[in-house]
Amino acid sequence: MRAAKGKGAAKISKEALKPVDDGRVGKRKAAAADDKSSKRKARKEKRAKKDPNKPKRPPSAFFVFLEEFRKEFKKENPNVKGVAAVGKAGGDKWKSLSDAEKAPYEAKAAKRKAEYEKQMKAYNKKQESGADDGDEESERSRSEEGQAPEEEEEEEVEDEEEEDDEDDD
């Protein structure tokens, strides 16, 4: 039996302590309509760069889990329209999952991250090609080996399932 890693279950304590709408959306305090500068998304106009090729951050295990959770949540709660509702419900359930259950999500997230690195590499390459608006970020990932010998844009990632023999029961 693969006993747990000594991770019992006693860390859930705080919950239901934040402003939340019962699933109904539309309760903003003051729309940030002041700064139209920001195109969209971005609580604060911090990084407003137009990088169409820039790969977005890979979804964390929680987000991977959320994607699936959202489907079910909406299926059983077609009336709920707010995203916050799923967010909270997902967060609650997420904490309810055990490490073993989160494992598959983490594994998937890890895959996403691996792809992200690859995409980022291609993105950096493009930036090298010809893209300087002026203040480009300092080139941090520019190993001498990445001289772009080949062009890999999308590679199929073989799914490597980890065999976890958890035969209890």
Place this chain on the structure above:
DNA sequence: ATCATGATTGTTTCT
């Protein structure tokens, strides 16, 4: 009609 926001946690990135 279009953009922004609300909320969750995890990862990413910067300083």
Place this chain on the structure above:
DNA sequence: AGAAACAATCATGAT
């Protein structure tokens, strides 16, 4: 090392 931002989602509010 820590903090801040952002990743998806979806309907509604506001401009």
